[in-house]
Amino acid sequence: xxxxxxxxxxxxxxxxxxxxxxxxxxxxxxxxxxxxxxxxxxxxxxxxxxxxxxxxxxxxxxxxxxxxxxxxxxxxxxxxxxxxxxxxxxxxxxxxxxxxxxxxxxxxxxxxx
Amino acid sequence: xxxxxxxxxxxxxxxxxxxxxxxxxxxxxxxxxxxxxxxxxxxxxxxxxxxxxxxxxxxxxxxxxxxxxxxxxxxxxxxxxxxxxxxxxxxxxxxxxxxxxxxxxxxxxxxxxx
Numbered sequence: 062x063x064x065x066x067x068x069x070x071x072x073x074x075x076x077x078x079x080x081x082x083x084x085x086x087x088x089x090x091x092x093x094x095x096x097x098x099x100x101x102x103x104x105x106x107x108x109x110x111x112x113x114x115x116x117x118x119x120x121x122x123x124x125x126x127x128x129x130x131x132x133x134x135x136x137x138x139x140x141x142x143x144x145x146x147x148x149x150x151x152x153x154x155x156x157x158x159x160x161x162x163x164x165x166x167x168x169x170x171x172x173x174x
Numbered sequence: 175x176x177x178x179x180x181x182x183x184x185x186x187x188x189x190x191x192x193x194x195x196x197x198x199x200x201x202x203x204x205x206x207x208x209x210x211x212x213x214x215x216x217x218x219x220x221x222x223x224x225x226x227x228x229x230x231x232x233x234x235x236x237x238x239x240x241x242x243x244x245x246x247x248x249x250x251x252x253x254x255x256x257x258x259x260x261x262x263x264x265x266x267x268x269x270x271x272x273x274x275x276x277x278x279x280x281x282x283x284x285x286x287x288x
Contacts (some may be wrong), residue, residue, distance in 0.1 A: 165218035
């Protein structure tokens with residue numbers, strides 16, 4: 062079973078704050094993803110990467126940056142957090158692309174006051 | 175672009191009755207992959223089953239689905255609901271040739287009562 066670890070589990074910040082969400086996978090998967098989950102919208106792709114140094118934009122990238130520093134580590138950055146970014150964030154990984162099984166981390170609940 | 179439609183936001187059932195969760199999709203790609211992911215309360219989503227073969231039934235953990243390209247559908251079914259089936263179910267599509275772009279539907283919450 063693939064292991065994807067996210068930190069922190071919960072985060073509270075204020076409007077305009079700077080937040081970094083971390084994700085590490087230990088199964089040598091090439092692809093990593095950041096999703097946000099909101100009631101009524103389901104899971105929406107923010108950014109994804111197919112290797113260290115690579116970044117691809119997803120469906121809802123506005124207000125988010127991401128960086129893949131190594132094959133294992135993928136970070137999501139909110140440089141000027143807004144209340145609309147209050148959400149549950151999931152990181153996921155897959156061996157190859159989207160036709161493969163996605164393995165999700167346990168999620169980070171972010172609240173922007 | 176690709177899209178997935180799950181028409182029911184909430185399905186409520188009595189234990190023992192059959193389950194059917196609807197999923198239709200749109201893509202210009204002729205060989206899409208379709209998935210069902212399940213998310214139990216306070217857990218993360220995990221794969222339930224997947225298919226890319228037209229008209230072939232795929233089964234896992236008592237659930238089954240058949241990809242029908244003619245109707246662009248991939249409905250999830252189970253013959254007899256259990257209390258433990260209560261969860262959020264997502265249909266997802268890997269359709270375009272942009273590898274990595276998995277599109278999820280909005281999800282259907284299944285609530286099974288005794």
